[in-house]
Amino acid sequence: MGLSKTIWAQPSELLRTQQPDNPVLFFAPMVLQATARRFLSGFPGLVTYAVKSNPDEMVVQNLVAAGIKGFDVASPNEIAMIRRLAPGAALHYNNPVRSRAEIAFAVEQGVKSYSVDSRSELAKLAEMVPAEGTEISVRFKLPVNGAAYNFGAKFGATTELASELLAEVARLGFVPSLTFHPGTQCTDPMAWDAYIRTAAGICRNAGVKARRLNVGGGFPSHRVGGQLPQLEAIFALIDRVATEAFGDDRPALVCEPGRGLVAEAFSLATRVKAIRDDNHVFLNDGVYGGLAELPLAGLIDRAEVISPDGARREGEPRLRTVFGPTCDSVDKLPGELGLPVDMSEEDYVVFHGMGAYSSATNTRFNGFGDMTIATTMSLRG
Numbered sequence: 001m002g003l004s005k006t007i008w009a010q011p012s013e014l015l016r017t018q019q020p021d022n023p024v025l026f027f028a029p030m031v032l033q034a035t036a037r038r039f040l041s042g043f044p045g046l047v048t049y050a051v052k053s054n055p056d057e058m059v060v061q062n063l064v065a066a067g068i069k070g071f072d073v074a075s076p077n078e079i080a081m082i083r084r085l086a087p088g089a090a091l092h093y094n095n096p097v098r099s100r101a102e103i104a105f106a107v108e109q110g111v112k113s114y115s116v117d118s119r120s121e122l123a124k125l126a127e128m129v130p131a132e133g134t135e136i137s138v139r140f141k142l143p144v145n146g147a148a149y150n151f152g153a154k155f156g157a158t159t160e161l162a163s164e165l166l167a168e169v170a171r172l173g174f175v176p177s178l179t180f181h182p183g184t185q186c187t188d189p190m191a192w193d194a195y196i197r198t199a200a201g202i203c204r205n206a207g208v209k210a211r212r213l214n215v216g217g218g219f220p221s222h223r224v225g226g227q228l229p230q231l232e233a234i235f236a237l238i239d240r241v242a243t244e245a246f247g248d249d250r251p252a253l254v255c256e257p258g259r260g261l262v263a264e265a266f267s268l269a270t271r272v273k274a275i276r277d278d279n280h281v282f283l284n285d286g287v288y289g290g291l292a293e294l295p296l297a298g299l300i301d302r303a304e305v306i307s308p309d310g311a312r313r314e315g316e317p318r319l320r321t322v323f324g325p326t327c328d329s330v331d332k333l334p335g336e337l338g339l340p341v342d343m344s345e346e347d348y349v350v351f352h353g354m355g356a357y358s359s360a361t362n363t364r365f366n367g368f369g370d371m372t373i374a375t376t377m378s379l380r381g
């Protein structure tokens, strides 16, 4: 990926003047900083950023500039990058499975917060990490729907095991905390309600007062026209339910959004390589590139079409089947996308809300995936 120093007014300015034939991911630092401030002023606790959703250094730098002081990291590389870009920031090593070499690296880097969801991983931490002043958060799961896909399928202890682990964490002299992730793109705020009340029950069963409760990522982004995420309503619900469930024992709250912070700050411009039979649209990017997440998390229908002369196509939308550039038949977007009837070959289809899980999971499959990142003031077409 290449980065140029130019700052564009809007995507169409670059598209018109450069006519890029490879995908371009447009980044608007001002949008990212505004979203960060929305979390910082609205969330009733510490806001940390889940680095995996978009590990671009410009993203981290802009979040630090906006006032983000903590990061959810999952690997030695992420730890090293945050130590370099934000030396004073808190690191929460919340990938609950780590090799011994990874734990040793984290200890050496001064990481003071870890999550666990199993006895064997807790035993490993107890052996290698000095307990004094170090937090261990027990990650638990519930069979809750409401998210784009189920995070509990991989990580999270049952509530019974979580009580046992929390008691053991306290007995070992670590700072006991709890954490959960309701699932990414969680559009049902009641998922947080159920998780927070369950967290209070886990503490009661364990006879342990949790120092902190991390309510995860999962904050939704704007993917489908007309369905605007209600972040402030989710923040207010989390605040109210935490008090109701824990009373005087309310732990300090932490959140670790990835998507909710970064998605809106990027738009992906793809180019129409061909339109076949007036229906099948072939783009220069697809599910092995910046659109990798769409088959898992659902279609983003917030797409604008820009002609090579920089004008926005205003024709009525018509549903089309959209394919990516590789020769693999799974390289197809889910469902059908409404695109203007007057669109044509060499136009650009600009997808909005593309900051999370796009550049991070881009592959070079079949020789494609050569993506540029461009900085822009505004993301409107």
Ligand SMILES: *Cc1c(COP(=O)(O)O)cnc(C)c1O
Pocket (backbone or CB within 6 Å): 050, 052, 053, 072, 094, 095, 181, 183, 184, 185, 216, 217, 218, 219, 256, 257, 258, 259, 260, 356
């Ligand atoms: C991926 C991840 C996040 C971020 O999830 P989003 O749905 O992008 O907000 C937060 N915490 C953990 C532990 C994760 O693995």
